[in-house]
Amino acid sequence: MKIAVIGGTGPQGRGLAYRLALAGHEVIIGSRDASRAADKAAEIAEAVRQTGLDAVSVGGDENLAAAGNAEHVLLAVPYDGHGELVASLAPALSGKIVVSCVNPLGFDEKGPFALDVADGSAAEEGQRLVPDARFVGAFHHVSAVNLWKHKGPLTEEDVLVCGDDDDANNIVADLAKAVTGHRGVIAGGLRLARELEPLTGVLISINKRHKVRSGVRIIGLD
Amino acid sequence: MKIAVIGGTGPQGRGLAYRLALAGHEVIIGSRDASRAADKAAEIAEAVRQTGLDAVSVGGDENLAAAGNAEHVLLAVPYDGHGELVASLAPALSGKIVVSCVNPLGFDEKGPFALDVADGSAAEEGQRLVPDARFVGAFHHVSAVNLWKHKGPLTEEDVLVCGDDDDANNIVADLAKAVTGHRGVIAGGLRLARELEPLTGVLISINKRHKVRSGVRIIGLD
Numbered sequence: 001m002k003i004a005v006i007g008g009t010g011p012q013g014r015g016l017a018y019r020l021a022l023a024g025h026e027v028i029i030g031s032r033d034a035s036r037a038a039d040k041a042a043e044i045a046e047a048v049r050q051t052g053l054d055a056v057s058v059g060g061d062e063n064l065a066a067a068g069n070a071e072h073v074l075l076a077v078p079y080d081g082h083g084e085l086v087a088s089l090a091p092a093l094s095g096k097i098v099v100s101c102v103n104p105l106g107f108d109e110k111g112p113f114a115l116d117v118a119d120g121s122a123a124e125e126g127q128r129l130v131p132d133a134r135f136v137g138a139f140h141h142v143s144a145v146n147l148w149k150h151k152g153p154l155t156e157e158d159v160l161v162c163g164d165d166d167d168a169n170n171i172v173a174d175l176a177k178a179v180t181g182h183r184g185v186i187a188g189g190l191r192l193a194r195e196l197e198p199l200t201g202v203l204i205s206i207n208k209r210h211k212v213r214s215g216v217r218i219i220g221l222d
Numbered sequence: 223m224k225i226a227v228i229g230g231t232g233p234q235g236r237g238l239a240y241r242l243a244l245a246g247h248e249v250i251i252g253s254r255d256a257s258r259a260a261d262k263a264a265e266i267a268e269a270v271r272q273t274g275l276d277a278v279s280v281g282g283d284e285n286l287a288a289a290g291n292a293e294h295v296l297l298a299v300p301y302d303g304h305g306e307l308v309a310s311l312a313p314a315l316s317g318k319i320v321v322s323c324v325n326p327l328g329f330d331e332k333g334p335f336a337l338d339v340a341d342g343s344a345a346e347e348g349q350r351l352v353p354d355a356r357f358v359g360a361f362h363h364v365s366a367v368n369l370w371k372h373k374g375p376l377t378e379e380d381v382l383v384c385g386d387d388d389d390a391n392n393i394v395a396d397l398a399k400a401v402t403g404h405r406g407v408i409a410g411g412l413r414l415a416r417e418l419e420p421l422t423g424v425l426i427s428i429n430k431r432h433k434v435r436s437g438v439r440i441i442g443l444d
Binding site: 110111113114143146156157160185186187188189191192194195196198199201202203205206208209210212213214215216217218219220221 | 382408413427428442
């Protein structure tokens, strides 16, 4: 698949773009600045080649062009400015699967906390702004460092998937194989992004307290 | 330890009381109705004896008396009526560790959803109502059916613990061994109950969709 990773110059986006490229997908890094996107794309392509893979396709472009040229779009951007960005990309997102990995979190002296989101979650906000895209929440909980540094698939963890369109959920659950080596767990409708997005704050708190890079596994599925 | 399980006549409370009694703790089932509490206590004690254990102490009493006679108190009650109940138990909770397993969830045609809680979470509501108790959120995610029916400890899952008092967190993390065979994972402060409580809704949605009894494991800790 040809996938744009909007926010692909940030750590989570870079890590996901790397894994998608490793799995043989064609990736376009999106950034506000096309030359930054191109630099990051070159860095990711080089990392893929260092694993011994020759056939690697990672390009970079300005956000709107990246989204427009892709089959599906992955949003790995900060929540700050999320609404404006999604609205500006609307023409390019129309009709596509949009994977939202956005975590609306704030930080204070007590650690991470969930920001108030009028729509309930960033994923639902995006869906409201682009009604004819198919928003799917996923990939919130995978450590950016593990995505980039860990050798091999992150087999111990699960990618949790939520969305209102079954076909889109299934495609994204399959896309999760690029990260974990196995299908993601479809949790239910897009509304569950209200719980999945801020769960990232719990993992960040665990990471800080236990000096680890944690992730989530759903047990009892087998 | 001598632990009161308020709401011990419900499925989650019964399951936790059973596991605590199996692990050798002295358990007092609390209910509005002392005779219902005594009946449930007898059922639980019999289930413990059937595993071959002779030394089992499970009693039943009216909520306030149960809480008053215990060293620590576990709240496994529905969110509906939670504030009034906690306020009524305040004199008996004072100075104690109060383990909150309360999940403020609603259900509609789309499945489970998080209820609006003015204090952010049931655990923080309880803490506000009884400031000199030490509230700790834990045991939200363990399947009531698995607690009651599964043979042996639920080794695959983690009990997530959150609270503002380190000593109380450690005691509750140790208490989790009664359920999983290993210490619970201290996630951070009590505020994280805002994420841990509604996460139960995600698990319920997964259970319905996949016809399983799911739970959570935090990976990357070892």
